[in-house]
Amino acid sequence: MSKMSVPLTKLDIPVNRLTVVCRGCLAESGEMKNIYEWGINDDYFRVTAIETSRRSGISELLCSSCEAALISCKQFQDRCQLSDKILKSSLSARTKNKTQKTNRNQVTCVLQNKRLELQITAPKTDARIRLPCPYNCEENFFKKSDLQGHLKKTHNLPDNFDINMQYYCSETTCVYHVNSNKKKWFSGRKFLNQHIKKVHKTKSFLCNDCGLRFSTETDFQRHSKSCNYVFLCRICDVKYNTNEKLMVHLKRKHPTNQADSKKSFATQIPEPITNDVALHSWAPKDYETKTDEISTQVGFEDLLIQRKLKLVLRIIRTCDGTTIFQLKALDCCPVRAFLDIDRS
Ligand SMILES: [Zn+2]
Ligand SMILES: [Zn+2]
Ligand SMILES: [Zn+2]
Ligand SMILES: [Zn+2]
Ligand SMILES: [Zn+2]
Ligand SMILES: [Zn+2]
Known part of the structure; x- marks a missing residue:
């Protein structure tokens, strides 16, 4: 304990009272919780790095203000760890994106506090889409539920963690393109494929001057000039x-x-x-x-x-x-x- 700058003072309370003070602030009265009975001993250890044992004869109680401090420490720890993962995965996603070709099906992970956004661009309507793990563990899944299970098991994400699938159109001029400022997407692949078939494969852009039809706005604009x-x-x-x-x-x-x-x-x-x-x-x-x-x-x-x-x-x-x-x-x-x- 050479790092301690304040000398320890001995408690001026009877030994039989040492089991009923708050472990955090040594308060003798107020609302207390037993850390084992309330299941907060793991968090107490994670945040304080103090080993606890039920047989040590030391107080197992924590007052309500110390518990609040513990909860906010725990939240801060969780937030920092998640932010760290988000930052690292965004960095690698950005370098990956540069090398990817646009005519291929691709998935971009946007990891947020309580949910994961999967931005899917799938010009190949028949090819299966592999959903990557946002933590770069080289795993990928065909089913959303499998990815969800993996995130829970391997990366300790909570039960209520939500995966939001966003299907985008690959036509750069389309309002459903990921870079369009309209912020529109399809919630299912079925809807995206219907859109591709209806809008981009049947020639839906009609030139009113000559009656010719075009499948993309770019083609139509080039023609109309x-x-x-x-x-x-x-x-x-x-x-x-x-x-x-x-x-x-x-x-x-x-x-x-x-x-x-x-x-x-x-x-x-x-x-x-x-x-x-x-x-x-x-x-x-x-x-x-x-x-x-x-x-x-x-x-x-x-x-x-x-x-x-x-x-x-x-x-x-x-x-x-x-x-x-x-x-x-x-x-x-x-x-x-x-x-x-x-x-x-
Ligand atoms: Zn306390
Ligand atoms: Zn902050
Ligand atoms: Zn993973
Ligand atoms: Zn489109
Ligand atoms: Zn025309
Ligand atoms: Zn001639």
């Missing part, structure tokens, strides 16, 4: 969906015309023109003059006025610098019509 535009080589009547592709074609097939066409060719794509603009400028003017046309033409006009007919404007840029505006009815419509307006 050039949807209305067709790039045409007038010499051999080949169409391209980007200006760049037409330029490559011109370079390869018509190298002699290249210098000329480059000068006159507009390389910038202007702002997309919406369907509505095309209808306003074109429909009312022609409606008057075409009422006595053949019946299909009248039917076409009626559908157009009632807005039942979907017209799209195609802008054709040719290699000689001409722009052609082409109005086209959507393929699904009963009447087809084309109107070319040549502008030189």
Whole structure:
């Protein structure tokens, strides 16, 4: 006991009273609990590192304020140990994440005070998902209940410890992606797989201008930038969906015309023109003059006025610098019509 700086003072109480004082603060009165009978002797030993024995003849009592101190010490110890594990597992999860590929099923453990969050991204809808132990003990489980049992047995986590399975979509632009700020996920794999099938495998992004469907928002956005535009080589009547592709074609097939066409060719794509603009400028003017046309033409006009007919404007840029505006009815419509307006 060389570390003790305060000299020990002997208790001024009778020996027969030594078994009824508080082990913590030596109080002689107040509410007391027997540490063995109340099952707090293990915690007392863990926190104080003092060996206890029922046959020592030393008091087995602890007063209520010392018990409260013991409980908060115990909680502090538990909290520090759990935090330590969280910190260590987050550190290794971060280094692991960097090397993982996004098209694989993957699970990220987020360990919290009373629960474990498993963030699951599973683009492979059939592959079984291995649930790793958050404490890096190289164990993994197919069932949540098996992981729960392991955490209880091996890592002494309490009975009420909750494992929360969060299934995320692997499409980076989806609101169900783990990095989306919408904080949305599926509670079951079944729901995630339904979502993948319904939203990403059936092409659910519809381009209203041309009727094409896309399975991802990224594909759709890429398409919508050039949807209305067709790039045409007038010499051999080949169409391209980007200006760049037409330029490559011109370079390869018509190298002699290249210098000329480059000068006159507009390389910038202007702002997309919406369907509505095309209808306003074109429909009312022609409606008057075409009422006595053949019946299909009248039917076409009626559908157009009632807005039942979907017209799209195609802008054709040719290699000689001409722009052609082409109005086209959507393929699904009963009447087809084309109107070319040549502008030189
Ligand atoms: Zn006490
Ligand atoms: Zn703290
Ligand atoms: Zn483990
Ligand atoms: Zn999704
Ligand atoms: Zn389109
Ligand atoms: Zn050509």
